[in-house]
Amino acid sequence: MKLSGKVAAITGAARGIGKACAKRFLDDGVKVVISDVDAEGLAATAVELGHPDALRTIVGNVAKRTDVDQLVAAAVKEFGRLDIMVNNAGVARNRDILEISEEEFDEIIGINLKGAFFGVQAAARQMIAQGGGGVIINMSSVNALLAIPALATYAMSKGGMKQLTSVAAVALAPHNIRVVAVGPGTILTDMVASSIYTSEDARKTVMSRTPAGRGGEPSEVASVVAFLASDDASYITGQTIYPDGGRLILNYTVPVKEK
Numbered sequence: 393m394k395l396s397g398k399v400a401a402i403t404g405a406a407r408g409i410g411k412a413c414a415k416r417f418l419d420d421g422v423k424v425v426i427s428d429v430d431a432e433g434l435a436a437t438a439v440e441l442g443h444p445d446a447l448r449t450i451v452g453n454v455a456k457r458t459d460v461d462q463l464v465a466a467a468v469k470e471f472g473r474l475d476i477m478v479n480n481a482g483v484a485r486n487r488d489i490l491e492i493s494e495e496e497f498d499e500i501i502g503i504n505l506k507g508a509f510f511g512v513q514a515a516a517r518q519m520i521a522q523g524g525g526g527v528i529i530n531m532s533s534v535n536a537l538l539a540i541p542a543l544a545t546y547a548m549s550k551g552g553m554k555q556l557t558s559v560a561a562v563a564l565a566p567h568n569i570r571v572v573a574v575g576p577g578t579i580l581t582d583m584v585a586s587s588i589y590t591s592e593d594a595r596k597t598v599m600s601r602t603p604a605g606r607g608g609e610p611s612e613v614a615s616v617v618a619f620l621a622s623d624d625a626s627y628i629t630g631q632t633i634y635p636d637g638g639r640l641i642l643n644y645t646v647p648v649k650e651k
Contacts, residue, residue, distance in 0.1 A: 394622045396421030399471040401463050403454050403511060404481030406433035408581035409531060411441075412610035413478055413617050418443045420618060423471040427452045427463045428481070454481045454507030455499075457514075464514040473522050476621045477515030479508040480531040484546040484583055486590060497545055504549035505556065512560045516569055525568030527621050530557050532575040534636050550575070554632055561630030570629040572620045577636025580607040600645040604637030 400417050404410040405426035414437070417424050423446045428434040431451045438449050450466045452459030467474045482504045485496060508530050519526035535543055536550040553573060561571040578584055578598050584607070599605065616635050619625055634640055 394420070394624065395476075395618065397423075398475040398621070399423045399425075399467055399473050400476035400478065400621070401425045401427070401467045401474060401515070402478040402480055403427050403452075403460070403463065403507065404531075406430045406437050408583060409576065409579060409610045409613050410478070410480040411437050412614040413480065414447070415441055416611065416614035416618050417476075417621075418446055422446070422476070424448070425450060425463060425467040425470060427454075427459075429453045453503075454479075454510060455502035457510045460507065460510040460514050464518050468518060474515060474518045475524075475526050477511055477526070477528045478531065478617060479511035479529070481507055482531060482533075482546075482549075482583070484543055486542050487544070489541055489544045492545055500545035501549050501552075504546065505552045508553055509556055512556065512571065516560070516564050516567070519569050520567050525570075527625075528560065528564075528569065528571045529617055529620055530571070530573040532557070532573040532632050534575055534577050534634060534639050536575055536632065537640060557632060558630050565629060570620075570625070572625070572628055572630070573632040574613060574616050574620065575632045575634040575636070576608060576613050577634070577639040578602060578607045579610055579613055581610060596648045599648045601642055602637045602639055603642055603646060605646075605649070606637065608635060608637055 400422050402410050402413050405414050406428035414424050414426050425448045427450050434449050448470045450463055515528050530553050532553045533550040535547040536554040557571055557573040
């Protein structure tokens, strides 16, 4: 319960990794405000997670600065402060690089990168105003470093997030605010099912590049987020931690076991 009494805000928390982070924080005694553009999914997640005294929801689109500002304001209104910000909202589209439209490019960059930038700004302003520092955690990806052409817009957004994390960490260090990122490998979420595991052959290809031999669970990413949010990570800032089943250290493919 090292995080007990803290207040956190999480974007993109109706499902997947964001939902898992909310559950982990609540289990650790954190008061949490979760946000998502999917109002119905957000409400269902709130019911599933329980903790009515410690959990609040607010519908919002992170690509709009006002919505991100409202999320931070909601945390302060409900629980008095903000100690942890998790910029998790993200989308991916599996598309040939020559077929990406301007609208799709703007959508992906707007949600994945601009939304995280707005989250960094809004959280940092509140943390500075209240004093005492804080932690901002950006949800990156191994695709910040890897080049997968079918996920070009996603990869570009996560590459930008890596640098956002670095520059924000330096800028905010004088205020005792740590800025870090988590870069998951292939985690078993709805987004992976729709954009990466598009066929059995695609799944086998991913597993051939994953020494652990399996996809990760959202709870395993949430564990890394909880660590980075805690004082156990007090000397870590500007870094991206990659829970990826060994993906980034592999420079060859491994055999895939048939199910």
